[in-house]
Amino acid sequence: MAGPKRIAIEATELGKAYRIYPSPAKRIAEALTWGRYQGHHAFWALQNCSFKLSPGASMGLCGANGAGKSTLLKVLAGTTAPTKGGYRIDGRVASLLELGAGFHMEFTGRANIVMNGVMMGFSKREILSKVDEIIDFAELGDYIDEPVRTYSSGMGLRLGFAVAVAVDPDLLIIDEVFAVGDMYFQKKCVDKVYEFKRKNKTILFCSHSLYDVRQLCDEAIWLNHGKVMAQGDSVFVTNEYSAFQRHNIGEMEEVLGDIFPTKTFEQDEAPRQLPxxxxxxxxxxxxxxxxxxxxxxxxxxxxxxxxxxxxxxxxxxxxxxxxxxxxxxxxxxxxxxxxxxxxxxxxxxxxxxxxxxxxxxxxxxxxxxxxxxxxxxxxxxxxxxxxxxxTHTRDVGLFRLEHEWEFTEDAVPPAREDPQEGTEKVKAGEGA
Amino acid sequence: MNPEPESAVAAASSASLPLREEDGWVTARPTPFTEVLARLVMLPKLVLEHRDLITTSVRRDLEIRFRGTLLGWIWPLIHPMFLFIVYYFIFTKLLNFKIPELPEGQESAMGIYMFCGIMAWAGISESLTRGTNVIVDSGNLIKKLAFPSEILPLNVTLVSMITFGFALAVFLGGCYFTPIWPPPDPVLLLWIPALLGVQALFTYGLVLLLSTLQVFLRDTLQIVGVVTTVWMFVTPLFWVPELMGESVKPYQGMIELNPVYHLVQAWRGVLMGEVTVPLDGVPTTVIDTTRIASSIGIFALWALGAYIIGYVLFILSQRRFADEV
Known part of the structure; x- marks a missing residue:
C-alpha cells in the first residue's frame, strides 16, 4: 500500500459480531472458565467489508433496516471495536451517529455546545473560538441562553449538527441525519456536506434515500444482512439495490426512494420565503x-x-x-x-x-x-x-417498445466464439 | 476517487497482509499487555489531555444536583453541617456518650469522633453506589461518541471527593470557630492532600472495577448495596476499636484487613489526634505521626492494588462496553 497517493480511510475484511447470551448464568460460566466454555452465540452484524477512499471522496451506504449500515459506521467512528479485520483512518474524524447525543436538557444551548465539543475530543478553547460560528449556523438567536429542554426538536437538531460540523474534521461520518428536521434545515445540511466535499474532506454517509446516495456520493456499498451485496460506483450500486428491492414487495417505501427521496419533516418554523x-x-x-x-x-x-x-x-x-x-x-x-x-x-x-x-x-x-x-x-x-x-395494442410491460417482426427461412444460428461474457458485478466474498 | 468496482476487489485481496497497529490499523486484536501497563502508568497524561472534558462534566454533575434549587451552592455545605450538629447533639448532649480516657473538657466528643469517620466513609460509599451504574447509565454516550470511557468513573470519584471536601471544610470550620474541638496541629494539615490523594485513588479503582462488572452482570449493583451496608458496620464508625476492650481483641487482625479501617484511623489521627492512656492514668490526646503514617501507608497499598486491578479489568473490557450497554 506504500504509494504516494494518500488514503483517507481504508477498511480490510471488517467484521463485527455481537455476542448473544441466552442467560446471565451462561455469561458467568464463560467468564469463570476464561472463555473455554462458550455460552454465547455470535450474531454477525457485518461481515467481510473492504474498501478504500482517497481524500475528497464520498461513499454512501444503502440497505434495509438491520443491514449493518449503522454497525459499520459505529466501528469506523470508534465507538465499538471490530471483531474481524481492521481499518485505519488518516486525519481527524467527526461522527454524527446521532444528532445531539449527550445534550443535557437542563443546560443552556451555549453550555451544551461546550460539553458536546469537549466530548468529541476538542479543547475548550477550540470550542469557545467557534461558539459564535455554531450559534450562527444553528440560527438559535437568543434561545442559545435558554435550557435545551425549551427547544423544539428542530432547534435541538440544528444545534447538534452545527456543533458536529464546526470542528472541521478530515473525515465526516454521518448516520441518517438528513431524514430529520425541517426542509430549510435539510437544505443547510446538504449545503454543508457539499462544502466539505469542496474542501477535499472525506465523507461516509448512510441513507435510506437512494437518491441522496446517488447525488452525494461517488461510491457506494449495498449491505444486506451484514453482507456486502454490491460496491463500487454509486449509480451502479443504487441501481443494483433498487432492482433487488423491486422483488421485495414488503419494502416498497425504499423503492420510492429510488428517484424521489421520502422524507418526513416538521414545519416547526418557516422563517423565510422559500422557492x-x-x-x-x-x-x-x-x-x-x-x-x-x-x-x-x-x-x-x-x-x-x-x-x-x-x-x-x-x-x-x-x-x-x-x-x-x-x-x-x-x-x-x-x-x-x-x-x-x-x-x-x-x-x-x-x-x-x-x-x-x-x-x-x-x-x-x-x-x-x-x-x-x-x-x-x-x-x-x-x-x-x-x-x-x-392502450389499444396488446403489448406487455411498462412501455411499448417500437418494434417490427420479420420471418425468414434460415433455421441454423451462426457459431459464436466466446459464449461467456464477463459480468461487472462485484459480489460479497469474491475477493477474499 | 475510484468508481470502478475493481478497486473493491483489489482492496479485498490485500487482506491477507497482516494489519499491524504500528501502521495505524485498528483491529480486533485484544489490547496487548504492554499497552495495558502503559495506560496504567499514563493515566495522568490522559487526564491532562482531557482536562476540559473532565472539568466540564464534573461541574455539570455538581450543577445538576443543585440547579434550580433556591440555596444552590450552599446545599453541599448544609448537608454535612446538619450531620455534624445532629451527631454532636445526639451523642454528646442527649446520650452523653463519653470516651472516658479523654482529657478534661473533651470527654463528650463521641459525636465528633463519629462524624469524622462517617465523613470519610460517606465519600467512598457514595461513589460506589453512584459509580457502579455509571457505564450502564451512560450507554447512549458510549454508543454514539468516541471518547475514553475511563473518564466516566473518574467523574464520579471527583464529584464525591468534592462533596467530601465540603464536609471536611465544615469540620475544620467547626474546630477553628467553635469550642467543640481544638483545631488540628498545623503540621498535621500537611497530611490532608496525601490522604485525599490515596482516598481518590482507592475510590477510583473500586468504581472502575464495579462499573465494569455491572456492564456484564447487572446483579453487581444489588451486591454492592448489601456489601456496603455490612462494610459500614464492620468499619469503626460507630465504635472505637481502642476502647472496646477484650471483646474486640480476638478480631483485631480481621478488623485491620478492612482498608477503610486504616483510612478512618488516618483521618481521625490527623483531624482529632490520638487517644492514649499512659501508665500514670491521666489520658491525653497526643499526635502520633508514626501511627498516622503507617495507617496512610497501609491504605495507600490497598488503594494502589484497587487501582491496578480495577483499571486493568476496565481496559480489557472497555472495547465491549458499547455492545453490552
Missing part, C-alpha cells in the same frame, strides 16, 4: 386543452408555474417523474439532469413529451422543485389528477 411551485397541469401538446386521460402514442406537454424569490441565494431545478401505483418510477426528467439552468424569479416551464410510450395504467406525476444540487426538495407538487393511459 415553490404554484401549479402544474398536463395539456395536449400544442393546445390549451387540459388532459389527464390519454392513449399510448398521444403527445402531451406539462406546464409548471414556479417561483423563486431569491434566485441568487437559492438556485433551483425542476424535475418530474412518472410513477406507477406500485411506486416504480417509469421515467423521469429534470433540468439538473438535462444540464439546464432555471433563471429568474419565476415563470412557466413547459416540458413537451411527444409520442408517450407508456402502456395502460394509472400514473402519479410528482413535480419537484430541487436545490441547485438536485438533492434537497423545496416542494413536491402533485398533479390535480393522475394520468390515466389506455
Amino acid at each position: 415553490g411551485i404554484k401549479d402544474a397541469r398536463i395539456y395536449k401538446l400544442g393546445t390549451d386543452e387540459e388532459i389527464y386521460q390519454i392513449t399510448t402514442g398521444d403527445s402531451i406537454e406539462i406546464r409548471i408555474w414556479w417561483f423563486n424569490p431569491t434566485p441568487e441565494e437559492t438556485p433551483v431545478h425542476l424535475g418530474l417523474a412518472f410513477m406507477r401505483q406500485d411506486m416504480t418510477t417509469c421515467g423521469g426528467m429534470g433540468t439538473h439532469l438535462d444540464g439546464l439552468e432555471l433563471l429568474g424569479t419565476g415563470g412557466c416551464a413547459i416540458v413537451r413529451i411527444p409520442d408517450i410510450h407508456l402502456l395502460s395504467g394509472q400514473f402519479l406525476v410528482p413535480v419537484v422543485l430541487f436545490d441547485e444540487e438536485g438533492v434537497h426538495k423545496y416542494q413536491e407538487y402533485l398533479m390535480p389528477d393522475n394520468l390515466t393511459v389506455r
Whole structure:
C-alpha cells in the first residue's frame, strides 16, 4: 500500500459480531472458565467489508433496516471495536451517529455546545473560538441562553449538527441525519456536506434515500444482512439495490426512494420565503386543452408555474417523474439532469413529451422543485389528477417498445466464439 | 476517487497482509499487555489531555444536583453541617456518650469522633453506589461518541471527593470557630492532600472495577448495596476499636484487613489526634505521626492494588462496553 497517493480511510475484511447470551448464568460460566466454555452465540452484524477512499471522496451506504449500515459506521467512528479485520483512518474524524447525543436538557444551548465539543475530543478553547460560528449556523438567536429542554426538536437538531460540523474534521461520518428536521434545515445540511466535499474532506454517509446516495456520493456499498451485496460506483450500486428491492414487495417505501427521496419533516418554523411551485397541469401538446386521460402514442406537454424569490441565494431545478401505483418510477426528467439552468424569479416551464410510450395504467406525476444540487426538495407538487393511459395494442410491460417482426427461412444460428461474457458485478466474498 | 468496482476487489485481496497497529490499523486484536501497563502508568497524561472534558462534566454533575434549587451552592455545605450538629447533639448532649480516657473538657466528643469517620466513609460509599451504574447509565454516550470511557468513573470519584471536601471544610470550620474541638496541629494539615490523594485513588479503582462488572452482570449493583451496608458496620464508625476492650481483641487482625479501617484511623489521627492512656492514668490526646503514617501507608497499598486491578479489568473490557450497554 506504500504509494504516494494518500488514503483517507481504508477498511480490510471488517467484521463485527455481537455476542448473544441466552442467560446471565451462561455469561458467568464463560467468564469463570476464561472463555473455554462458550455460552454465547455470535450474531454477525457485518461481515467481510473492504474498501478504500482517497481524500475528497464520498461513499454512501444503502440497505434495509438491520443491514449493518449503522454497525459499520459505529466501528469506523470508534465507538465499538471490530471483531474481524481492521481499518485505519488518516486525519481527524467527526461522527454524527446521532444528532445531539449527550445534550443535557437542563443546560443552556451555549453550555451544551461546550460539553458536546469537549466530548468529541476538542479543547475548550477550540470550542469557545467557534461558539459564535455554531450559534450562527444553528440560527438559535437568543434561545442559545435558554435550557435545551425549551427547544423544539428542530432547534435541538440544528444545534447538534452545527456543533458536529464546526470542528472541521478530515473525515465526516454521518448516520441518517438528513431524514430529520425541517426542509430549510435539510437544505443547510446538504449545503454543508457539499462544502466539505469542496474542501477535499472525506465523507461516509448512510441513507435510506437512494437518491441522496446517488447525488452525494461517488461510491457506494449495498449491505444486506451484514453482507456486502454490491460496491463500487454509486449509480451502479443504487441501481443494483433498487432492482433487488423491486422483488421485495414488503419494502416498497425504499423503492420510492429510488428517484424521489421520502422524507418526513416538521414545519416547526418557516422563517423565510422559500422557492415553490404554484401549479402544474398536463395539456395536449400544442393546445390549451387540459388532459389527464390519454392513449399510448398521444403527445402531451406539462406546464409548471414556479417561483423563486431569491434566485441568487437559492438556485433551483425542476424535475418530474412518472410513477406507477406500485411506486416504480417509469421515467423521469429534470433540468439538473438535462444540464439546464432555471433563471429568474419565476415563470412557466413547459416540458413537451411527444409520442408517450407508456402502456395502460394509472400514473402519479410528482413535480419537484430541487436545490441547485438536485438533492434537497423545496416542494413536491402533485398533479390535480393522475394520468390515466389506455392502450389499444396488446403489448406487455411498462412501455411499448417500437418494434417490427420479420420471418425468414434460415433455421441454423451462426457459431459464436466466446459464449461467456464477463459480468461487472462485484459480489460479497469474491475477493477474499 | 475510484468508481470502478475493481478497486473493491483489489482492496479485498490485500487482506491477507497482516494489519499491524504500528501502521495505524485498528483491529480486533485484544489490547496487548504492554499497552495495558502503559495506560496504567499514563493515566495522568490522559487526564491532562482531557482536562476540559473532565472539568466540564464534573461541574455539570455538581450543577445538576443543585440547579434550580433556591440555596444552590450552599446545599453541599448544609448537608454535612446538619450531620455534624445532629451527631454532636445526639451523642454528646442527649446520650452523653463519653470516651472516658479523654482529657478534661473533651470527654463528650463521641459525636465528633463519629462524624469524622462517617465523613470519610460517606465519600467512598457514595461513589460506589453512584459509580457502579455509571457505564450502564451512560450507554447512549458510549454508543454514539468516541471518547475514553475511563473518564466516566473518574467523574464520579471527583464529584464525591468534592462533596467530601465540603464536609471536611465544615469540620475544620467547626474546630477553628467553635469550642467543640481544638483545631488540628498545623503540621498535621500537611497530611490532608496525601490522604485525599490515596482516598481518590482507592475510590477510583473500586468504581472502575464495579462499573465494569455491572456492564456484564447487572446483579453487581444489588451486591454492592448489601456489601456496603455490612462494610459500614464492620468499619469503626460507630465504635472505637481502642476502647472496646477484650471483646474486640480476638478480631483485631480481621478488623485491620478492612482498608477503610486504616483510612478512618488516618483521618481521625490527623483531624482529632490520638487517644492514649499512659501508665500514670491521666489520658491525653497526643499526635502520633508514626501511627498516622503507617495507617496512610497501609491504605495507600490497598488503594494502589484497587487501582491496578480495577483499571486493568476496565481496559480489557472497555472495547465491549458499547455492545453490552
